[in-house]
Amino acid sequence: xxxxxxxxxxxxLLGVLAFxxxxxxxxxxxxxxxxxxESGAKKIPEGKIGAGVEETAKGVxxxxxEGAKYSGEKLKEAGKAAxxxxxxxxxxVKTFFTNLFGGTP
Numbered sequence: 001x002x003x004x005x006x007x008x009x010x011x012x013l014l015g016v017l018a019f020x021x022x023x024x025x026x027x028x029x030x031x032x033x034x035x036x037x038e039s040g041a042k043k044i045p046e047g048k049i050g051a052g053v054e055e056t057a058k059g060v061x062x063x064x065x066e067g068a069k070y071s072g073e074k075l076k077e078a079g080k081a082a083x084x085x086x087x088x089x090x091x092x093v094k095t096f097f098t099n100l101f102g103g104t105p
Contacts, residue, residue: 030070033062
């Protein structure tokens with residue numbers, strides 16, 4: 001019985017962890033993965049321990065994958081958003097030093 005209790009606690013902790021990743025990711029894919037975690041966790045008390053743990057683990061994995069994809073897309077977007085000001089700033093620096101040393105831009 002102690003093992004069953006540990007498995008249930010582990011599954012719930014994984015579900016909470018998966019939900020944390022789910023908050024930041026794409027709604028449709030993450031909700032699907034979160035539902036997979038929840039349905040797996042619900043199978044454990046019903047006596048379907050193996051299937052419940054397996055489904056929960058797959059759901060956590062799917063949630064982490066989708067969260068990573070989403071984070072990668074957000075980082076790309078942030079890099080592109082920062083690009084134009086960086087080019088503008090370089091142009092200002094270049095113009096400053098060109099004017100400082102008497103050259104023509």
